Amino acid sequence: MSDVIRKFTRNVPEWRPRVEPIRLEEATQEQLDALQVTPSNTKVSAYVLTLAHDVETLKVRSPLFNAIMYDKGGLSRAEREIGALAASMVNHCIYCAAVHAGRHAQLSKDTTVTDELFAKGLKADLSERDRAIFDFAFALSKAPSEAGPEHMKQLRAVGLDDAEILDLILASSLFGWANRLMHVLGDPVRKEAK
Amino acid sequence: MSSTILELSGVTSGSSLAAALDGRSNILEMTQTTEDAVLKPAETGAWSHDLRAALAARIAGLNGETTLADRYRALVSDSALASVADPLQSGEAQGVALVCAFMDKVAANTREIEASDISELQGAGVADADIVRLCEINAFVSYHIRLLAGVRLMKEVLS
Numbered sequence: 001m002s003d004v005i006r007k008f009t010r011n012v013p014e015w016r017p018r019v020e021p022i023r024l025e026e027a028t029q030e031q032l033d034a035l036q037v038t039p040s041n042t043k044v045s046a047y048v049l050t051l052a053h054d055v056e057t058l059k060v061r062s063p064l065f066n067a068i069m070y071d072k073g074g075l076s077r078a079e080r081e082i083g084a085l086a087a088s089m090v091n092h093c094i095y096c097a098a099v100h101a102g103r104h105a106q107l108s109k110d111t112t113v114t115d116e117l118f119a120k121g122l123k124a125d126l127s128e129r130d131r132a133i134f135d136f137a138f139a140l141s142k143a144p145s146e147a148g149p150e151h152m153k154q155l156r157a158v159g160l161d162d163a164e165i166l167d168l169i170l171a172s173s174l175f176g177w178a179n180r181l182m183h184v185l186g187d188p189v190r191k192e193a194k
Numbered sequence: 195m196s197s198t199i200l201e202l203s204g205v206t207s208g209s210s211l212a213a214a215l216d217g218r219s220n221i222l223e224m225t226q227t228t229e230d231a232v233l234k235p236a237e238t239g240a241w242s243h244d245l246r247a248a249l250a251a252r253i254a255g256l257n258g259e260t261t262l263a264d265r266y267r268a269l270v271s272d273s274a275l276a277s278v279a280d281p282l283q284s285g286e287a288q289g290v291a292l293v294c295a296f297m298d299k300v301a302a303n304t305r306e307i308e309a310s311d312i313s314e315l316q317g318a319g320v321a322d323a324d325i326v327r328l329c330e331i332n333a334f335v336s337y338h339i340r341l342l343a344g345v346r347l348m349k350e351v352l353s
Contacts, residue, residue: 018312019322053323056231064224092305144343152351162214169344180333
């Protein structure tokens, strides 16, 4: 299928499910509650309608996702996005990478870091702090055993405290989760011209 | 509420790591709630609680995360399913070879997953809802093992 995007991009693609999402008109009350569908909010993405097949998990996953990425304190939101992006690059989740590179650029008001990462991956020219954050998240995302003492010492050496390191672990692990839904259950495709 | 992560990482109270974990206690609680939703849902679809636990143990084992693999394996009460937890076994004897191969690939080689991996499951008669359920099991366990490994590494290196 030629419309499937294979390379990292900043342009957020459409997501085309490989399975049939639930139909809103056939949704159970539990599914409607998890989807937060109300008479004034009936717009639900194909991705969320796909996840609604497993409503018990969807219900608990969304608040957990929001807490890990947005709760106050600890690691800055932009740096959490580097953790998310590292995982998405390891797992080659084009959709997640586009969204979270965009969030990083927006939060840091700068596209340099994510441009470098998309162009050069592990060889990107980054600040010492971003380098330590990306390298640790990348290793942990490849396999838990790939993250070692040297990564941890480097995070400390560039100034991350325990709360910040914990947040980085959470953000990159969370994308080990998100990527295995987004990349596995659908394809990133070019947006059709409207 | 008990927490698998706190219990298995062995973080001692009073440490700066314990304080950091305490600061994210809401996240640890939600992680626990999700563990139950994924492993012991009321609506299981095609995958029983025992099979879910065995598949979770398989994914943890495949990643060398033995502590969590043991924890999940202990939840498998049907002895006929026990060997599904072993990543060296194909799952053929239990009739879940295709499911095991899919789970192994999603867990350890995510980037290589193609549309054909999904259509193969569909072709074998696995319902779409059950494919989503498999992905959620895999995705949650992938998160869980990394969170535990990360916290344990912090404890070993930084305290």
